[in-house]
Amino acid sequence: MNLRTLDLNLLLVFDAIHGERSISKAALKLHLSQPTVSNALARLRERLGDPLFERSAQGMLPTAKAKRLADPIRQALTTLERGLRGDETFDFAQADREFVIAVEDYGEAVILPGFTRWLAEAAPKLRLRIRAESSAQLKAELREGAVDLALDYFALPESVYRNKCVMTETLMSLSRPGHPELGERLSLEQYLEQRHIVLGGPSNARPMIDLALAKRGLQRRIAVTVPHFISMPLLVQSTDMICTLPRRMAQLYADNFRLRLHAVPLRTPQFPVYIMWHESLEADAGHQWFRNHLMAFCQGL
Numbered sequence: 001m002n003l004r005t006l007d008l009n010l011l012l013v014f015d016a017i018h019g020e021r022s023i024s025k026a027a028l029k030l031h032l033s034q035p036t037v038s039n040a041l042a043r044l045r046e047r048l049g050d051p052l053f054e055r056s057a058q059g060m061l062p063t064a065k066a067k068r069l070a071d072p073i074r075q076a077l078t079t080l081e082r083g084l085r086g087d088e089t090f091d092f093a094q095a096d097r098e099f100v101i102a103v104e105d106y107g108e109a110v111i112l113p114g115f116t117r118w119l120a121e122a123a124p125k126l127r128l129r130i131r132a133e134s135s136a137q138l139k140a141e142l143r144e145g146a147v148d149l150a151l152d153y154f155a156l157p158e159s160v161y162r163n164k165c166v167m168t169e170t171l172m173s174l175s176r177p178g179h180p181e182l183g184e185r186l187s188l189e190q191y192l193e194q195r196h197i198v199l200g201g202p203s204n205a206r207p208m209i210d211l212a213l214a215k216r217g218l219q220r221r222i223a224v225t226v227p228h229f230i231s232m233p234l235l236v237q238s239t240d241m242i243c244t245l246p247r248r249m250a251q252l253y254a255d256n257f258r259l260r261l262h263a264v265p266l267r268t269p270q271f272p273v274y275i276m277w278h279e280s281l282e283a284d285a286g287h288q289w290f291r292n293h294l295m296a297f298c299q300g301l
Helices: 009-020 023-030 034-048 064-085 105-122 135-144 188-193 208-215 231-238 247-257 285-299
Strands: 053-056 059-062 098-103 127-132 149-152 161-169 171-175 195-199 221-226 242-246 260-263 271-278
Touching: 009 023, 009 034, 009 059, 009 064, 023 034, 059 064, 098 105, 105 127, 105 149, 105 247, 105 285, 135 149, 135 271, 149 285, 161 285, 171 231, 171 247, 195 231, 221 231, 231 242, 231 247, 242 247, 247 260, 271 285
Parallel strands: 098 127, 098 149, 195 221, 195 242
Antiparallel strands: 053 059, 149 271, 161 271, 171 242, 171 260
């Protein structure tokens, strides 16, 4: 095989199909159409005299020859990528750059205040733009570079997105200190008798606490549905209603609004909090520095 006569772009296609086990997913990763990737694979098959990949219930499985080629091709491409990227470094102390983060209420209240204080000292010229997360547009905004990072409870499944679980959460409830029916300990019977403030969401999504109650054939009394978590402590403070929300947020609101914390009186699973970004920013030195410190900060909470 004479490399001078081989279209080296075909090796990118080979590497993507081998990694994704799918022509359609490889096309998405390479930002090419599916027919283009299929044609490239056909050309490579002809040049190498081997089918390379065979369709199966588990996807496109590599042949014996493809398995032998996979590691050398990946190593060669990695070497090229590093060479083209150069020894790029990020001078965080002097960098004048803006990072855009998409978050919901949780990230805004629990994570960003402390991280912003740290960032102001470590990299005073960096700027943050905080965007309200819109799940319908998030993937496109990450892909197009309108958003650098996102914080959410749900990972993005496509292989072009990177998802890192940085913490896990549980639930706690809040009531006002002078609540006439509640003491320090909240029983399940009391929990069901109270009027609840809940966070609104998609019609097909139910809060974790309601799913846990439904498994027991139980249901709480929903009195008010609000669009943001921040409404909850304000309403709890001035009424006899209670609310249930993530533990770190509940602790923050309890301190700031002088509310009483209660353990939720039934077992609920822990849930993850993810930081997400698009693969196109994986090797960006500035983005790498920023996300690594944000992940470390979250893991220390």
